[in-house]
Amino acid sequence: MTIPMVSLRDLRKDYRAGSDRVTALDGVTVDLPAGTFTAVMGPSGSGKSTLLHCAAGLDRPTSGEVVLDGVGLSRLDETGLALLRRERVGFVFQAFNLISSLTAGQNVGLPARLAGRRVEPADLDEALARVGLADRARHRPIELSGGQQQRVAIARALLNxxxxxxxxxxTGSLDAHTSRQVLAMLRDLVDERGQTIVMVTHDPVAAAVADQVLLLADGRLIDRLDSASAESIATRMAAVEETC
Incomplete structure (x- = not known):
């Protein structure tokens, strides 16, 4: 059996909204296998971003347990969580979050340098080569297309x-053609390098690239689709949205 890279056990997350309590996650239990691509989908407010943040150690659940790469996150203090995120987790967001005055190579190495670690030029070159930008290391963000900027952000996430x-x-801020290129690259990272990727998306076409799609509604995991087509994902999502 494939060993889980991330395990969520009875995960619950409540927020206070004035005098009311809002439940963002309501008892989610699931294993995300190592070396696979998982997409997380659901209607607005279904809890998908909250699940991502709790699984990545960016937010603490109200109850339940997250185990990431064999480490139980509830046992870590804030310093321990920050160290785990720095050493074992990569993040890619819709906004590229690149520094306009820095080159692509400098942007890739910035988080490591801020953490006080020396970054070898060869490591930067390797990270950029991995995303097909070996010849763009000295280009600044304004000189790159949106897809290239997102590739720089992915290289930054992969550096360590x-x-x-x-x-x-x-791919939320990319056009359809560029989105397909970025998604194909993410797929290759899983297939060729054994990378584990967990992606929140609202797009059935993007989700169809994943090995499994987790569907959330009202903070609960209501379905899992394996190797599903974009059409079948869209049909299932439409049915979920009709009941919400």
């Missing part, structure tokens, strides 16, 4: 060889 990459709508 993370156990898992969490991506929140990574």
């Amino acid at each position: 060889a993370p156990a898992v990459v969490f991506a929140d709508e990574p």
Whole structure:
């Protein structure tokens, strides 16, 4: 059996909204296998971003347990969580979050340098080569297309060889053609390098690239689709939205 890279056990997350309590996650239990691509989908307010943040150690659940690469996150203090995120987790978001005054190579190495670690030029070159930008190391963001900027952000996430990459709508600001290129690259990272990727998306076409699709509604995991087509995902999502 494939060993889980991320295990969620009876995960619950409540928020206070004035005098009311809002439940964002309501007892989610699921294993995300190592070396696979998981997409997380659901209607607005279904809890998908909250699931991503709790799984990545960016937010603490109200109850339940997250185990990431064999480490139970509830046992870690804030310093321990920050260290785990730095060493074992990569993040990619819809906004590229690149520094306009820095080159692509400098942007890739920035988080490591801020953490006080020396970054070898060869490591930067390797990270950019992995995403097909070996010849763009000295280009600034304004000189790159949107898809190239997102590739720089992915290279930055991959620099320290993370156990898992969490991506929140990574193609949300890209056109259809560029989205397909970025998704194909993410797929290759899983197939060729054994990377584990967990991606939140609202797009059935993007989700169809994944090995499994988790469907959330009202904070609960209501379905899992394996190797599903975009059409079948869209049909299932439409049925979920009709009941919400």
